[in-house]
Amino acid sequence: MATILGIESSCDETSAAICIDGKILSNIIANQTVHEKFGGVVPELASRAHQQNIIPTVHTAILEAKIHKNDIDAIAFTRGPGLLGSLLVGTSFAKAFALAKNIPLIEVNHMQAHILAHFIEDPKPAFPFLCLTVSGGHTQIVLVKDYFEMQLIGQTIDDAAGEAFDKSAKVLNLPYPGGPLIDKFAKLGNPDAYNFPEPQIKGFDFSFSGLKTSILYFIQQKISEQSDFLENENNLQDVCASIQKRIVSILLKKLTLAAKELKINNIAIAGGVSANSGLRKDLICLAEKENWNVFIPKFEYCTDNGAMIAIAGYHKYLKQDFASQEIAPIARWAVNHSQ
Structure with a gap:
């Protein structure tokens, strides 16, 4: 049994999801309303909002999936592409979580994850x-x-x-x-x-x-x-x-x-x-x-979400394709290239 925590923070949505053996048990998304008055996403405000949202979002995802944080076998996170400040928040959290729990770290290409969202459900x-x-x-x-x-x-x-x-x-x-x-x-x-x-x-x-x-x-x-x-x-x-x-x-x-x-x-x-x-x-x-x-x-898997990161992470976990603690986020990352 493989339990994956997926973290998405590429733009203005903080999301966390739990995937067990390819099945999504929770998919929590925290939207950012701070950008509405500016008519678009403000990168600095987005990264600050991610810092505020990421811990409660992950906590809620774990609770909704009815598991314990010690049950998690690996943590998958969006490495890129996206806003560098936003990506940095998710990457830093994932690295710290993986280090603290001594579990593998899995990098995910955001654009590949959008495509792999099709493998969440039949x-x-x-x-x-x-x-x-x-x-x-x-x-x-x-x-x-x-x-x-x-x-x-x-x-x-x-x-x-x-x-x-x-x-x-x-x-x-x-x-x-x-x-x-x-x-x-x-x-x-x-x-x-x-x-x-x-x-x-x-x-x-x-x-x-x-x-x-x-x-x-x-x-x-x-x-x-x-x-x-x-x-x-x-x-x-x-x-x-x-x-x-x-x-x-x-x-x-x-x-x-x-x-x-x-x-x-x-x-x-x-x-x-x-x-x-x-x-x-x-x-x-x-x-x-x-x-x-x-x-x-489904609509919930169209916009940025943790479930697509978790399912991509699950398939990488099956291949034992893990990242090191030296990894850093990247703003540009082609869908057909690894880094």
Whole structure:
């Protein structure tokens, strides 16, 4: 029996989870509301909040799993990528815990963990599969050949899809985090009301900076013509629906291209933006058309969470792939490379 404590602290969520033999018994997430008034994550405030949250979060995870801290066989933690100050808090805690309990330390790549979240519950994807990993900081298409054999075949050349959602929301005067609010209003709007441009990028790569700029100019023009344009609920809903439709279409067009070229019909999505209802709905429709086997994680495993770190740590534990006490966090870490 292997009992793994997973620690996630890459950005603005402090999370801890307990995994026993591949089964998640607890997954506690402490969100940080301090960033709302700044319209985005402030790294220094994030690291301070992690320091305040990490001990009670771990304690709660252990209690909810109904185990004792002495039952833990190894501790897995997010080494990177992410905000260095935030990563440092989780890494330091994990190293101290492992040293105090004399148990192995397991480093986890945050982006690999998002993909491995698909192995928390059934149905699990069969290898090989393609995973569209979309979040505030990353937009990638990954060919997953095994648990830790992954090939990055497409990524954004500028901004991530999650950033496109959040920055668009800011232009619409929606509070942070704005991505979920765009999703909420989009459900009530007409996705064909406005036609935002689609970037022409060759291959499997993405680009969202031009789309963000076009949305900004569009809103500025509309407000110059009608000062209360965004105060009209119907206008706001239609704009949100149109923005969401374009971002989702960009993502799925590249995913379709990769699936056809590589002749793979096992398709997964992961990351915070995979919680978007428009992406989920359109992917399911596309899967029926393309005869894909689609794997979509539960909402609680889409955003940053300790469970995905714990399950990744469990599979590394089976390989006896442990880290040393000299290990340090890294802000940039490719999904297809070890350090």
